Amino acid sequence: MTDLHLNLDLRRGDFRLQLNTALAGQGVTAVFGPSGCGKTTLLRCIAGLEQGGEIRLGDEIWSSARQSLPAHRRPLALVFQDAGLLRHLNVQGNLDYGVKRAGKRGLTPLPAKQARQVLELLDLLPLLQRPVQRLSGGEQQRVALARALLINPRLLLLDEPLSALDSARKQEVLPYLRRLHQVYQGPILYVSHALEEVVQLADQLLVLEKGTLKDQGRLADVLARLSLGDETGVVLEGTVVAQEADGLARLALTADGTAAGSAELLLSAPQALVGDHLRARVLARDVSISLSRADDSSILNILPVRVESLSQSGVSVLLNLRLPDGELLRARLTQRSVTQLGLQAGMSVWAQVKSVALAG
Numbered sequence: 001m002t003d004l005h006l007n008l009d010l011r012r013g014d015f016r017l018q019l020n021t022a023l024a025g026q027g028v029t030a031v032f033g034p035s036g037c038g039k040t041t042l043l044r045c046i047a048g049l050e051q052g053g054e055i056r057l058g059d060e061i062w063s064s065a066r067q068s069l070p071a072h073r074r075p076l077a078l079v080f081q082d083a084g085l086l087r088h089l090n091v092q093g094n095l096d097y098g099v100k101r102a103g104k105r106g107l108t109p110l111p112a113k114q115a116r117q118v119l120e121l122l123d124l125l126p127l128l129q130r131p132v133q134r135l136s137g138g139e140q141q142r143v144a145l146a147r148a149l150l151i152n153p154r155l156l157l158l159d160e161p162l163s164a165l166d167s168a169r170k171q172e173v174l175p176y177l178r179r180l181h182q183v184y185q186g187p188i189l190y191v192s193h194a195l196e197e198v199v200q201l202a203d204q205l206l207v208l209e210k211g212t213l214k215d216q217g218r219l220a221d222v223l224a225r226l227s228l229g230d231e232t233g234v235v236l237e238g239t240v241v242a243q244e245a246d247g248l249a250r251l252a253l254t255a256d257g258t259a260a261g262s263a264e265l266l267l268s269a270p271q272a273l274v275g276d277h278l279r280a281r282v283l284a285r286d287v288s289i290s291l292s293r294a295d296d297s298s299i300l301n302i303l304p305v306r307v308e309s310l311s312q313s314g315v316s317v318l319l320n321l322r323l324p325d326g327e328l329l330r331a332r333l334t335q336r337s338v339t340q341l342g343l344q345a346g347m348s349v350w351a352q353v354k355s356v357a358l359a360g
């Protein structure tokens, strides 16, 4: 595994990006934070479009006080919100153009068999002869992704690749991004300010605030630490074990993201396939508690939990709950409900989650 080491310090007007960290050499690391926190500047530094510090991928120095590999020589691929396709060429022409330039970056493009797998995964085989002006926004982004993957980059940088798409197109492209690991094993850096995207795609999360590192780590851990007010919640991960006839997917939770646990969730994830790894964000405000298992309720997800802690949060109480295999769940209740049920740390209760409240 080849980690990406960053030690950056640069100023742009009043803004200063100051960061000393390492990013995982595989999986998706999302760079997350409010507008203006420095996400794009960070990506541009790594891509060589801005200078300001040390960048090293494993033993390979891309930038230091003494030297800097020019942007067009760095062995990486970039996908921006604008697919940036060449308008006068068809899809095949755009892909060929990217492949031809891979050598400049010191990269060897994917061999034919793997290249075909990329095109299959992105459903591009039927579109190869199509002029790019006749592609939808979502299709254009799939071509941009293929063009990036075919050069077999050592690092893939995605800067808000969905933000120019409307929400229907976003939902269309997201499943493709979720499956990228089937054809690309290198590290992916994914810049976004959309939490729903980050939750679905990222393994690791790097949070920036005013140009500095606020937090970094496993997605579920960092999200649990972030204070998100009304959006406070947890991320549960699992494998889709069934797509049921009524459109609900059955997700078998994996306790630490790897080992299979015992709990299951039903959620609406129409695009997901059996075997897909999915994450569901469960907001604390969408979880209610009962002392006994209610079998006459419309709520489909009823999970046994242990109350770990209670903390006053504004006018409500935030409960940290543990599922039998150790996953964290949170519930936000009124003080009146907490008093009525006599809820205390250590109690075993039932957590109820409406399946519509789960965004896959």
Ligand SMILES: Nc1ncnc2c1ncn2[C@@H]1O[C@H](COP(=O)(O)OP(=O)(O)OP(=O)(O)O)[C@@H](O)[C@H]1O
Pocket (backbone or CB within 6 Å): 012, 013, 014, 015, 033, 034, 035, 036, 037, 038, 039, 040, 041, 042, 193
């Ligand atoms: N060339 C520049 N000159 C002056 N200020 C700059 C320059 N480039 C970026 N900035 C400032 O640096 C800050 C970080 O910008 P950046 O685009 O990296 O943020 P971001 O987190 O990607 O924001 P967004 O989510 O809105 O894209 C902003 O305040 C921006 O105005």
